[in-house]
Amino acid sequence: MLAALAVAEGETHLDGTFGAGGYTRAILSAGAGRVIAFDRDPDAIAEGRALEAECEGRLILVSERFSRMGEALDARGVGAVDGVTLDIGVSSMQIDRADRGFSFQSDGPLDMRMEREGESAADFLNTADEAEIADVLHDLGEEPRARRVARAIVAARPITRTGELADVVRRALGHRPHEKKDPATRTFQAIRIHLNRELEELEEGLAAAEQVLRPGGRLAVVSFHSIEDRIVKRFLRERSGATPSGSRHRPDAGAGGPAPSFEAVGKPVRASEAEIARNPRSRSATLRVARRTSALPWVSVVEKGRQS
Numbered sequence: 001m002l003a004a005l006a007v008a009e010g011e012t013h014l015d016g017t018f019g020a021g022g023y024t025r026a027i028l029s030a031g032a033g034r035v036i037a038f039d040r041d042p043d044a045i046a047e048g049r050a051l052e053a054e055c056e057g058r059l060i061l062v063s064e065r066f067s068r069m070g071e072a073l074d075a076r077g078v079g080a081v082d083g084v085t086l087d088i089g090v091s092s093m094q095i096d097r098a099d100r101g102f103s104f105q106s107d108g109p110l111d112m113r114m115e116r117e118g119e120s121a122a123d124f125l126n127t128a129d130e131a132e133i134a135d136v137l138h139d140l141g142e143e144p145r146a147r148r149v150a151r152a153i154v155a156a157r158p159i160t161r162t163g164e165l166a167d168v169v170r171r172a173l174g175h176r177p178h179e180k181k182d183p184a185t186r187t188f189q190a191i192r193i194h195l196n197r198e199l200e201e202l203e204e205g206l207a208a209a210e211q212v213l214r215p216g217g218r219l220a221v222v223s224f225h226s227i228e229d230r231i232v233k234r235f236l237r238e239r240s241g242a243t244p245s246g247s248r249h250r251p252d253a254g255a256g257g258p259a260p261s262f263e264a265v266g267k268p269v270r271a272s273e274a275e276i277a278r279n280p281r282s283r284s285a286t287l288r289v290a291r292r293t294s295a296l297p298w299v300s301v302v303e304k305g306r307q308s
């Protein structure tokens with residue numbers, strides 16, 4: 001990830017997903033002059049304050065969603081940045097703390113809210129109708145037996161604990177000895193992505209990165225699920241002009257469509273065996289890197305096209 005970002009001495013980088021600060025620390029150690037790091041989880045930001053103080057102005061923490069990076073940079077008087085990093089998904093801190101309700105391995109309240117506000121997993125599962133739950137499990141968890149799981153959830157309501165939900169799913173799907181993964185994995189993933197609007201955040205975050213990167217600036221995105229990687233892949237194909245014209249962004253942009261705003265850097269990178277041994281979660285991780293060109297961001301091109 002770090003090599004791909006090609007951090008140069010004194011640059012300003014934006015880490016959209018601070019988490020425990022691993023990437024931020026690496027970017028600072030590589031010589032960046034300043035890192036502006038976002039996390040939507042107030043606990044991650046609170047735990048990062050000590051590092052922020054140690055860095056004496058080289059690290060600025062922002063308790064905000066990365067989709068709002070443009071507004072947050074404007075508010076701090078920061079112009080274009082040299083690099084944007086997004087490491088999509090949940091942190092080990094979120095998974096490891098049972099009280100956050102993300103884990104099916106330890107029992108806790110059925111919560112799963114990254115921002116600690118809004119609808120909880122329990123609110124959703126205890127009020128949504130069966131079809132809506134099934135759609136979420138199918139679309140965001142790629143659960144092949146989504147209807148069966150949704151029916152079992154509705155029959156077991158109210159459900160208030162992660163342990164209860166995991167048991168309901170395991171009973172509904174049965175134990176399949178050839179399956180390495182816990183059958184509850186897909187259900188927990190789907191509900192988490194739904195509640196936190198993670199796919200919408202990713203789409204909006206990519207478009208925001210296009211706005212804040214200077215020409216030549218690098219975008220590095222690590223995603224953990226094929227469902228997220230597809231969004232990144234589609235965005236970069238489109239913005240680099242690899243998608244034939246006629247896509248939903250192009251028709252109103254005038255003859256020939258907008259000039260490519262990104263160029264891909266290298267091929268997508270999957271985790272090495274050594275990386276997987278160190279961090280088993282990285283097994284399905286994919287890193288994609290692209291360089292910002294000097295063309296206008298597509299959103300403003302399309303808006304201009306509409307105004308004229």
Ligand SMILES: C[S@@+](CC[C@H](N)C(=O)[O-])C[C@H]1O[C@@H](n2cnc3c(N)ncnc32)[C@H](O)[C@@H]1O
Pocket residue numbers: 016017018019020021022023024038039040041044064065066067087088089090091092114201202
């Ligand atoms: C996989 S972890 C990042 C780990 C980090 N790279 C590190 O080295 O410690 C993802 C983090 O991103 C945060 N996050 C997820 N979606 C976000 C969003 N839309 N905006 C800001 N932070 C987000 C989560 O709260 C979590 O702390």
